[in-house]
Amino acid sequence: LHRPMRIREYDPGTELTYDLDPIEPQHRGHLLRVHLRIERSVGGGFAGQVYQARLLSIQNGVVPGVEAGKTYALKILIPSSGFALFFRNLLFAIGFQSPFQLQCNPVAARCGALWQKFIHRAAAARFGDPGAVNNVHGILVDRQLGACGELSDWIDGRTWRLEVDDRMDMLKRWQKGEQVNSRELGSPEYRTKKEFMRDFVALLHEMGAHEFARQYEWSTCKSQPNCLKRSSTEEDPLQGLVAVDFRAGLTLLPFLPMSPGDV
Numbered sequence: 001l002h003r004p005m006r007i008r009e010y011d012p013g014t015e016l017t018y019d020l021d022p023i024e025p026q027h028r029g030h031l032l033r034v035h036l037r038i039e040r041s042v043g044g045g046f047a048g049q050v051y052q053a054r055l056l057s058i059q060n061g062v063v064p065g066v067e068a069g070k071t072y073a074l075k076i077l078i079p080s081s082g083f084a085l086f087f088r089n090l091l092f093a094i095g096f097q098s099p100f101q102l103q104c105n106p107v108a109a110r111c112g113a114l115w116q117k118f119i120h121r122a123a124a125a126r127f128g129d130p131g132a133v134n135n136v137h138g139i140l141v142d143r144q145l146g147a148c149g150e151l152s153d154w155i156d157g158r159t160w161r162l163e164v165d166d167r168m169d170m171l172k173r174w175q176k177g178e179q180v181n182s183r184e185l186g187s188p189e190y191r192t193k194k195e196f197m198r199d200f201v202a203l204l205h206e207m208g209a210h211e212f213a214r215q216y217e218w219s220t221c222k223s224q225p226n227c228l229k230r231s232s233t234e235e236d237p238l239q240g241l242v243a244v245d246f247r248a249g250l251t252l253l254p255f256l257p258m259s260p261g262d263v
Contacts, residue, residue, distance in 0.1 A: 007144050008080045009041065009049055009080040012038055013038065015035065015037045015056070017033065017035050018036070018140040018141070018149075019033060019034075019140065020032040020033075020066070020137075021140065023113050023117055027063050032138070033058070033059035033060050034057070034066070034140075035057045035058075036054065036055055036056065036072075037054050038052075039053060039054055040052050042073075045079065046088045047088075047249030048076050048078055048103075048149070048249070049078070049079060050073060050074070051073070051075075051076075052071060052072075053071070053072055054072075055070055056069075063137065070154075071154045072153065073155070074151055075152070076142050076145055077100075077109065077147045077148050077149060088250060091253060091256075095252075102247060103147045108148075109139045109150065115209060116134075118207065119207065119243075120134075120136075122207055123203065126203050132241070133242065134242055136151070136152040137151050137153075157230045157231055157242065158228060158229055158231065159224060159228060159229070160229065161187075167184055167185065171185055187237070189238075192237060192241065193227060194218060198218065200227075200243060201213045201216050204216070211248060215245060215248055220259035221259055221260055221261070222259055226245040227241055227243050
């Protein structure tokens with residue numbers, strides 16, 4: 001028997017061609033033929049795998065924000081790990097009696113991208129920064145990996161740098177809203193990020209995006225990497241935060257909390 005090699009992930013230098021379905025309503029259904037080259041893998045989780053990819057060429061039209069020569073984030077909604085795929089599918093089978101819709105249903109993938117578009121606009125109005133939420137441009141289907149995917153802006157950024165906090169007592173008072181000496185509180189970047197995520201969670205709840213809000217709850221102790229700081233704002237600890245992840249890879253079951261915030 002001859003069995004073709006099964007690909008679980010892509011290597012740097014791999015070139016891929018997709019039919020990209022733009023998110024903007026005026027371009028819906030007008031598929032763009034995009035040719036991408038994988039530059040590097042940046043990991044992923046239970047929701048999928050993320051790559052830094054360069055757009056080499058585009059055919060069949062023009063969509064604002066999608067330009068040849070630029071670098072984008074390509075997210076394919078299937079994990080590269082076989083165990084992660086099995087565990088994710090098991091939880092969704094128990095919780096919803098169905099497979100992970102973002103992987104196998106292009107309509108669901110488009111709905112998730114539309115939500116991100118709504119949140120992008122709402123965050124721009126609330127925070128006065130159009131870059132507060134990463135922008136997604138379109139969805140696609142990867143037939144080699146067998147999953148839907150999406151193309152969004154590439155963010156040159158990082159999570160916050162871990163620092164020793166010698167004044168936990170004063171930080172606790174600051175969290176309660178008490179007046180304290182800001183010079184003795186430690187990292188201003190840490191406090192800015194905590195305030196941004198708190199305000200962002202409140203915005204998501206106002207919009208009715210309660211499940212998205214859970215991805216930015218500080219108490220989960222695993223939501224912090226979903227919010228990056230742009231490298232271009234290194235000199236200013238109070239600027240440059242951007243929310244990048246809106247695809248939950250696991251569902252929360254009553255008997256299986258996923259984080260301290262779920263208890």
